[in-house]
Amino acid sequence: MSERTEIRGARHWRTGEPVDVTIEGGVIANVRPAGAKATTSGAIVEAAEAILAPGLVDIHVHLREPGQSSSETVESGAAAAAAGGFTAVACMPNTSPVVDNPGWIAWLLARARGVRCRVHPIAAVTVGQAGEQLTEFVSLEAAGAVALSDDGRPIQSAETMRRALEYARHTRLPILCHEEDLTLRGQGQMNEGATATRLGLRGIPNAAETVMVRRDLDLVELTGGRVHFCHLSCEGSFGAVRDAKRRGLEVTAETCPHYWTLTDEALIDFDTHAKMNPPLRSERDRDATIEAIGDGTIDCFATDHAPHTLEDKRQPFDQAPFGIVGLETALGLTITQLVKPGCLTLERALELWTEAPRRVLGLPEVRLEPSFPADLVLLDPHASWTVDPERFRSLGRNTPFGGWTLTGRALATWCGGVLTHMVPGLGAEGRHARPAGAGAR
Ligand SMILES: [Zn+2]
Numbered sequence: 001m002s003e004r005t006e007i008r009g010a011r012h013w014r015t016g017e018p019v020d021v022t023i024e025g026g027v028i029a030n031v032r033p034a035g036a037k038a039t040t041s042g043a044i045v046e047a048a049e050a051i052l053a054p055g056l057v058d059i060h061v062h063l064r065e066p067g068q069s070s071s072e073t074v075e076s077g078a079a080a081a082a083a084g085g086f087t088a089v090a091c092m093p094n095t096s097p098v099v100d101n102p103g104w105i106a107w108l109l110a111r112a113r114g115v116r117c118r119v120h121p122i123a124a125v126t127v128g129q130a131g132e133q134l135t136e137f138v139s140l141e142a143a144g145a146v147a148l149s150d151d152g153r154p155i156q157s158a159e160t161m162r163r164a165l166e167y168a169r170h171t172r173l174p175i176l177c178h179e180e181d182l183t184l185r186g187q188g189q190m191n192e193g194a195t196a197t198r199l200g201l202r203g204i205p206n207a208a209e210t211v212m213v214r215r216d217l218d219l220v221e222l223t224g225g226r227v228h229f230c231h232l233s234c235e236g237s238f239g240a241v242r243d244a245k246r247r248g249l250e251v252t253a254e255t256c257p258h259y260w261t262l263t264d265e266a267l268i269d270f271d272t273h274a275k276m277n278p279p280l281r282s283e284r285d286r287d288a289t290i291e292a293i294g295d296g297t298i299d300c301f302a303t304d305h306a307p308h309t310l311e312d313k314r315q316p317f318d319q320a321p322f323g324i325v326g327l328e329t330a331l332g333l334t335i336t337q338l339v340k341p342g343c344l345t346l347e348r349a350l351e352l353w354t355e356a357p358r359r360v361l362g363l364p365e366v367r368l369e370p371s372f373p374a375d376l377v378l379l380d381p382h383a384s385w386t387v388d389p390e391r392f393r394s395l396g397r398n399t400p401f402g403g404w405t406l407t408g409r410a411l412a413t414w415c416g417g418v419l420t421h422m423v424p425g426l427g428a429e430g431r432h433a434r435p436a437g438a439g440a441r
Contacts, residue, residue, distance in 0.1 A: 003417055004042030009034045010378060012368060013053035013350055021052060023374040026417035030370050043419070045426070047378055050411055051346070054366040055087025055375040056353040058327065060151070060176070060230055060254065060302035063089075063119070065111060066104065067096030072307040072395050074108065077327070078115035080305070080394035082420035084327040085410030087375035088118040089305075090361060093129070094152035100124035100135045102143035109144050116413075116420035118375070120146040120363065125164050125175060129153040134164055141171045146361050149176035151230060156182060158215055165225025172362055174226045174252070179212035179237070180278070189318055191264040191279040199267065201317065204279050210236035217244045220251055228360055229253040231304045233278035235288035242297045252299040252360050257326060257333035258400070259289045266400055272313045274400040276306070277322035290343050293352070300356035303330050307396025325396040328387075333401070335381055335408030346381055374417040381408045 005023040012019045018034035024042075058081065064072035074091075081089050091108065093099035099108065105121050112119035123145035127133045129152070137148060148168060154177070155161045168175055185208045190196050192203025213229060217240060220227050232238060232255050241253050258276065263283050266274040274280060292298045306323025313320050334353065338344040344352075358365060366375045387404045389397040413421040 005414070005417070005419070006042060006044045007052060007378065008044060008046050009049060010047035010052035011049050013051050014347060014368070018049065019052065021368070023376075023414060023417045026374055028368065028370055028372050028374050031368060045378070045412060050378045050380045052368065052376060052378050053350050054354045054368060055377045055413060055415065056085045056331065057088045057357040057363065058086050058303050058305065058330070059090040059147075059300065059357045059361055061089045061091050061305040061327065062094070062307065062323070063091040064307060065095060066099075066107065070309055070395070074111045074119060075115050076393060076395045077305070077307070078112070078117035078119060080325070080327040080392060082116035082413045082415065083393045083410065084329070085331050085377040085379055085413055085421075086117055086327060087377070087413060087415045087420075088120065088363065090120040090122050090146055092149060092151045093122055093124040094150075098124050098129045100127050100129070102136070102139045105140060105143040105145050117415055120361065122147045122149050122176065124148070125150045125155060126160065131155050131157060131160055134160070134167055137167050137171050137173060141173055145173065146363065147176050147228070148173050149178070149230070151176060151178040154178045154180045154182070154212065158219065161216065162219050162223060165219055165223040165227070168225055169223070174228045174360065176228045176230050177212070177216055178230050179209050179216065179232075181208050181211050184208035184211065190267050190275065191281050193264060193282055195264045195267060199270065206234040206236050206281065206285070209234055209278055210240060213237045213240045217241075217249065217251065220249055227251050231256050231259070231278060231302065232292075232298070233259045233289070234281050234285045238288050238292035238297050242292070242295070245297065253297065254300050254302040254360075255289055255293065255298050256302055256304045257330055257337070258324060260286060260293065261333050261337045262286070262400065270317045271400060272315070272317055272320035273324060273398050273402070275317065275320055275322055276304075276324050290338070293338070294343060298352070300360050301330070301334065301352045302357065303327055305394070307394050308398050310397055313398045323398065325392065325394050325399050327394060328392050329399060329401050329406065331379065331410055332385070332387070332406030332408050336406045339381065340407055374414050376414045377410050378412040379408065379410050383407065383409045383411075385409050
């Protein structure tokens with residue numbers, strides 16, 4: 001890709017200094033103080049002091065392929081990612097069929113060629129995610145899997161989990177754990193507590209998550225294996241991880257924007273768009289989430305982007321599937337709910353969406369320096385916008401944030417130097433940006 005782009009007058013996400021950046025051949029060619037002389041061939045983007053940062057990375061998305069392309073496709077999910085400022089995503093294997101062999105990893109990588117975001121497949125831990133027979137970790141890694149997970153269908157047998165952790169030590173792959181004891185979840189539909197009682201819905205106790213977090217911490221201690229905890233949602237889980245880290249265990253954890261933004265009160269109108277798993281918890285858990293982000297118990301952010309068709313979500317509450325989309329609201333919810341109230345600096349918030357998830361999965365580094373891949377996002381942390389699910393690039397419209405006014409959004413995204421997203425107006429208001437269309441890997 002020999003496309004050349006000049007980004008002028010952006011603010012460096014770390015130093016805050018105004019910079020001009022040249023992208024050429026898919027990489028950052030140079031970064032210099034704004035206003036320095038440069039050639040003017042190729043596209044020019046006047047950044048008008050918007051922040052330039054490495055592209056966001058989401059290590060927990062559901063792209064629904066193979067098998068459920070009415071909910072999302074690799075292509076539509078990648079377009080949603082680009083619109084949200086993301087340049088890389090890792091996709092979960094709980095598809096139909098399950099991504100549990102090297103053939104499906106190769107299929108996904110082929111499917112992801114030319115889409116608007118880098119796609120890193122995650123492979124199942126057990127065949128068919130049935131929780132019994134382990135998959136071929138070594139050949140899955142060789143085929144390009146970046147992690148292992150039975151997300152959506154957590155491994156109930158401690159013995160199977162022990163063997164998985166031991167086997168995974170022969171690879172560099174972490175096991176991404178969706179922590180849930182299915183016997184404690186039972187027929188639960190939402191967080192157990194006063195709101196569930198008021199609505200007459202069956203509850204899911206915090207313990208459904210915490211007993212599994214504690215089990216797997218014990219198994220990490222036993223095996224020396226490597227675990228990353230997905231979408232942690234409650235006080236007890238954060239406490240257990242905090243304590244484990246203090247004891248020197250090498251574990252990592254993520255949480256998602258909905259857990260620092262909403263509580264189970266969001267379900268008061270039986271809104272299936274707020275039905276998710278783990279469920280939205282209490283105000284106390286929401287506070288604990290923000291505390292765990294602040295003190296480093298949480299290593300990175302992720303969206304758990306889980307698109308469903310409206311038809312599926314319009315079913316009666318107890319039959320509607322769990323999950324919400326997240327790629328196109330993640331940055332706005334981060335800035336609105338964490339940065340604006342002063343819980344987190346913008347720089348730290350961006351770290352948790354960029355360098356931190358790359359570290360968790362061992363993905364190559366992206367720095368705002370010459371010769372690094374031009375995987376970049378130009379973002380306006382002050383832009384106010386209204387969430388309109390009808391305008392999502394994702395096929396999923398299932399969000400509880402429709403109609404919300406958020407602060408902060410991605411103005412433009414480049415993946416491997418290719419422009420993958422630009423808000424209308426940025427190129428039009430006398431600013432000369434030429435959209436390069438799709439095609440990045
Ligand atoms: Zn999950």
